[in-house]
Amino acid sequence: MGFATFDDAVTGGMQVAISEAIPGAEVEVTHGSGGHYAVRVVSASFAGKSLVEKQRMVYRAIAPFMEGPDAPVHAIDRLETVIA
Amino acid sequence: MSAETAIHQQIDQLVKSNDVIVFMKGTRRFPQCGFSATVVQILDELVDDYETINVLADADMRSGIKSYSDWPTIPQVYIRGEFIGGSDIVRSLFASGELHQKLGVKLEAVAAPTLHVTEAAAAILRDAAANERHKSLRLQVSASFQYGLSFGPEQPGDLVIEVAGLTFLVDRGTAKRTDGMTLDYDEAKNGFHIDNPNEPPTVKQITVHELKAAMDADPNIRLIDTRESDERARGIIPGSVQATSALVEELMALPKDTPLYFTCRSGARSNRMGEDFIAAGFTKVFNVQGGILAWGREYDPSLEPY
Numbered sequence: 050m051g052f053a054t055f056d057d058a059v060t061g062g063m064q065v066a067i068s069e070a071i072p073g074a075e076v077e078v079t080h081g082s083g084g085h086y087a088v089r090v091v092s093a094s095f096a097g098k099s100l101v102e103k104q105r106m107v108y109r110a111i112a113p114f115m116e117g118p119d120a121p122v123h124a125i126d127r128l129e130t131v132i133a
Numbered sequence: 134m135s136a137e138t139a140i141h142q143q144i145d146q147l148v149k150s151n152d153v154i155v156f157m158k159g160t161r162r163f164p165q166c167g168f169s170a171t172v173v174q175i176l177d178e179l180v181d182d183y184e185t186i187n188v189l190a191d192a193d194m195r196s197g198i199k200s201y202s203d204w205p206t207i208p209q210v211y212i213r214g215e216f217i218g219g220s221d222i223v224r225s226l227f228a229s230g231e232l233h234q235k236l237g238v239k240l241e242a243v244a245a246p247t248l249h250v251t252e253a254a255a256a257i258l259r260d261a262a263a264n265e266r267h268k269s270l271r272l273q274v275s276a277s278f279q280y281g282l283s284f285g286p287e288q289p290g291d292l293v294i295e296v297a298g299l300t301f302l303v304d305r306g307t308a309k310r311t312d313g314m315t316l317d318y319d320e321a322k323n324g325f326h327i328d329n330p331n332e333p334p335t336v337k338q339i340t341v342h343e344l345k346a347a348m349d350a351d352p353n354i355r356l357i358d359t360r361e362s363d364e365r366a367r368g369i370i371p372g373s374v375q376a377t378s379a380l381v382e383e384l385m386a387l388p389k390d391t392p393l394y395f396t397c398r399s400g401a402r403s404n405r406m407g408e409d410f411i412a413a414g415f416t417k418v419f420n421v422q423g424g425i426l427a428w429g430r431e432y433d434p435s436l437e438p439y
Contacts, residue, residue, distance in 0.1 A: 112205040
């Protein structure tokens with residue numbers, strides 16, 4: 050049996066935040082090292098949007114995790130936005 | 134006016150008055166995070182001049198730019214008032230050629246470069262590839278000729294080089310700087326060794342043994358001693374001439390591919406003069422490491438160290 054770590058909580062938190070902001074999206078958040086994460090989101094709502102617009106939809110959802118000096122998330126190493 | 138409104142106005146002014154501006158960690162010359170460094174490296178490739186704002190030097194700017202752009206990460210790039218994005222967007226627009234378009238830079242077709250890989254290097258890399266998920270090797274040569282080699286997936290815009298049973302991937306910028314390069318492996322010389330004809334000339338450091346060999350091969354080589362007269366009175370390397378201002382002037386007028394050898398007491402002053410000749414466009418400039426001290430140790434015990 051495993052137990053929830055801080056990283057699991059952050060990963061799960063971001064996952065929920067993105068899913069709520071982009072309903073129906075397939076969301077995958079993986080933890081790299083330190084405060085670095087990778088995010089992959091598949092959603093039909095990305096259709097017709099520019100790269101900036103697509104990434105902004107995701108960033109808006111997870112911005113609270115990246116705010117302030119004690120932010121749990123320091124960087125998103127890879128942010129993939131895929132049109133479903 | 135709230136503090137945030139004030140900083141937003143300031144940013145608005147910056148974004149509108151600069152064709153290209155990067156809000157980043159560190160400066161163009163000294164980026165202080167890998168993402169910012171990536172952006173600088175790509176922009177350096179395409180434009181001579183652009184503005185950078187170091188958000189680490191200004192906490193209000195650091196939070197202000199995030200709310201201004203509605204974008205939570207640094208770096209952020211604006212081109213002619215348009216928000217472009219962060220480092221991975223800049224990288225993907227660069228690879229696809231869209232960034233060139235936005236910057237008004239002509240997109241030249243780049244052919245896959247010729248890369249030579251010696252069998253010794255290839256054998257090591259093929260062995261390593263066997264344990265990797267991605268079998269292709271990403272080769273990166275930065276604008277300042279820093280080298281990087283790692284296994285990884287192909288990305289849009291990559292040029293593919295198949296050589297010695299290996300697959301190398303290079304981006305457009307690296308491609309230009311890779312053509313004609315040789316990758317060798319020699320355990321005695323600290324592993325991988327790169328010979329790249331695209332690197333700008335530098336002062337090559339040679340030992341007194343290499344100097345001796347060059348002198349034996351051609352007794353007329355130009356060996357320039359940058360020491361003062363009183364130092365030369367203590368002893369010299371045979372055939373060396375003093376770097377008087379008249380001599381320097383004469384040397385500067387020589388064809389730029391003339392081999393020039395510089396020496397002094399220990400190799401520091403002569404290296405500085407060598408740098409001057411490199412800056413003047415000379416391509417074959419050598420500095421004798423250890424100078425007259427090393428020469429005395431190896432070839433002339435009568436020379437007293439000072």
